[in-house]
Amino acid sequence: MAFIGIQFLIWSLSGLYMVSMDIHFIHGESLQAQTKQPIALAQVNYSFSNLLSEYPDAIQVELTQLLGKPIYRFVDKNQRKYMLNAQTGAPLPLIDKDRALLIAKHNMRGNNSIASVQLIDDTSTLPSELSTRHLPVWQVVFEHYSSPTFYISQHFGNIVTKRHFFWRMFDWMWRFHIMDYDDGENVANWFLLFIALLSVSAALLGLMLTYQRVFKPSSTGAN
Numbered sequence: 001m002a003f004i005g006i007q008f009l010i011w012s013l014s015g016l017y018m019v020s021m022d023i024h025f026i027h028g029e030s031l032q033a034q035t036k037q038p039i040a041l042a043q044v045n046y047s048f049s050n051l052l053s054e055y056p057d058a059i060q061v062e063l064t065q066l067l068g069k070p071i072y073r074f075v076d077k078n079q080r081k082y083m084l085n086a087q088t089g090a091p092l093p094l095i096d097k098d099r100a101l102l103i104a105k106h107n108m109r110g111n112n113s114i115a116s117v118q119l120i121d122d123t124s125t126l127p128s129e130l131s132t133r134h135l136p137v138w139q140v141v142f143e144h145y146s147s148p149t150f151y152i153s154q155h156f157g158n159i160v161t162k163r164h165f166f167w168r169m170f171d172w173m174w175r176f177h178i179m180d181y182d183d184g185e186n187v188a189n190w191f192l193l194f195i196a197l198l199s200v201s202a203a204l205l206g207l208m209l210t211y212q213r214v215f216k217p218s219s220t221g222a223n
Helices: 002-020 047-052 099-108 165-178 190-222
Strands: 058-065 069-075 081-085 112-122 135-140 149-153 159-161
Touching: 002 165, 047 058, 099 112, 099 135, 099 149, 159 165
Parallel strands: none
Antiparallel strands: 058 069, 069 081, 112 135, 135 149, 149 159
């Protein structure tokens, strides 16, 4: 029963942390500066029809900006990724380290210095906080007590996700809450179900004992 009591405490503390934290803050929205400006369509000399003519298999086409310049991002039917200069139609190279640093600084709210930057392009160096579907990415960590981190797509130059200490804490609280200490994705694991049933049984047994100790003696004394 002591174990059940400890688990109730863990559920309470982890639940308290998760409901008390602003989800937008956890997602790192406060880290990213609002740098997006309307696209100057006069600068887009390479039209959508030009793109489809040259890349007939293009899907998920997006006209956006990278460091203030209009670009196209898209994939083809084989999931190959492309990034084009929207002014000339010229293919843009993969994001290198220097460009990743520029993108990170351009999007970071505040003037924090950069602590480290590294390319993550295979699962052997993949941190647990990042999904494999985002690879390859540049990991840019800023100097701050919460270690704010941007993950920047090497193909597209966009920030695919943001992480910081409080997100990492939230992730562990979620794992403790659902009792999945591996990756926190299995909310229907048997361990959680077993402990939940055991906890309900313990609670019902406690109610029965309380009834026996509190109400039964008084009713017996009345007779």
